[in-house]
Amino acid sequence: MHPTSTRQTDAIGRGELPPLDRVRDDVWALAQPMPGGHLAYSFTYLLRGADGGIHVIDPGWDSDANWDRLTAALAEIAPGASGTGAPGVDAVTGITGTHLHPDHVGMAARLRAACGAQLAMHALERRALERRSVRRTDPVAALARLEEWGVPEERRGELAQDVDRSPEGLVLAVDEELDDGDLLPVPGFRISVLSTPGHTAGHLCLRDDDRGLLFTGDHVLPTVFPGLGLGGATPSNPLADYLASVERILPYARYEAAPGHGYRFTGLDARATECAEHQLTRAREVAAVLEEEPTVWGTASRLTWTAGWNGLQGFQLLSALSQTEMHRDFVRRHGLP
Ligand SMILES: [Zn+2]
Known part of the structure; x- marks a missing residue:
């Protein structure tokens, strides 16, 4: 894996936010800060179509500062920008x-309200967002699930409020659905949708054959291994989906990766394989104790965790249990490759 933008990596080296970065003649990457500390920023990609219109991929975290950053970038790259409004x-x-x-899409509603453009996402993301807008966590079901996982009674309280609820409660209406093979409506571009479930069920990558670019979202990232199954419960196993999705991008190994976080890079095949291998190592670790540990809690307690098993609390602990459940389910349903 090789970083391809010195503008981005120089800034990162100085501990600064990468500046607006020209990826191609008509493609820019804008780093948008996000709270939480795990990752400092996400990338918004701006595509300037042959008609001068701008298509925005992943507007980023919703904040006034990010809105100012986005509008400043748009003013810079949209030559005919009028003085009215933003x-x-x-x-x-x-x-x-x-x-x-x-x-990635926190600021989509604000942007849509300001410009009237439609937001397009995969149908499964649309449905997950719609479910979220009507559902409240059912405390009885939440406690039952924790009991099923073998969580000791005295630890259930700290977890019950978070179980069965997505990590972040964004409510957002999606206007148009995208499916595998669809083309984005950007004049002068042929960007096609590549369905890559795993990180979430309706995650998609975007492929620009003319420019040799693959917008990878959070499917493959240069600096961290993406978590899986982070878009709500699904009938299929997110790890099984993810491994298939890694295979799906290998034909584009020579493309430059334009990821959702980190920096642009080449060597997509090596990095994608590394991400898959990271998950499989975890699955093997789980498989090794599966017979001795009948519960999710017991299995998780036998695994190695960066914070240490005893250091995990609240949402982190819940996330660790969810990932353990996913790996147990994967081993049982699919075996180890
Ligand atoms: Zn994500």
Whole structure:
């Protein structure tokens, strides 16, 4: 894996936010800070179509500062920006979300309201967002699930409020659905949708054959291994989905990766394989204790965790249990490759 933007890596080296970065003649990457500390920023990609309209991929985390950053970037790249309203925002003709997380599409509603462009996402993300807008956590079901996982009674309270609820409660209406093979409506571009479930069920990558670019969202990232199954419960196993999705991008190994976080890079095949291998190592660790540990809690307690098993609490602990359950389910349903 090789970083391909010195503008991005130089800034990262100085501990600064990467500046607006020209990826191609008509493609820019804008780093948008996000809270939480795990990752400092996500990337918004701006595509300037042959008609001068701008298509926005993943508008980023919703904050006033990010809104100012986005409008400044739009004003810079939309040459005919009028002085009315937010500069450059009028030029936005479409919005695409790679997946439902708020560090990617949190600002989609604000952008849509300002420019009138439609937000397009995969149908499964749309449905997950719709379910979220009506569902409240059922405390009885939450406690039953924790009991089923073998969580000791005295630890259930701290977890019950978070169980069965997505990590972040973004509520967002999606206007248009995208499916595998669809083309984004950007004049002068042929960007096609590559369905890559795993991180979330309706995650998608975007492939630009003319420019040799693959917008990877959170499917493959240069600096961290993406978590899986983070878009709500699904009938299929997220790890099984993820391994298939890694295979799906290998034909584009020579493309430059434009990821959702980190920096642009080449060597996509090596990095994608590394991400898959990281998950399989975990699955093997789980498989080794599966017979002796009948519960999710017992299995998780036997695994190695960065914070240490005893250091896990609240949401972190819940996340560890969810990932353990996913790996147990994967081993049982699919075996180890
Ligand atoms: Zn994500």
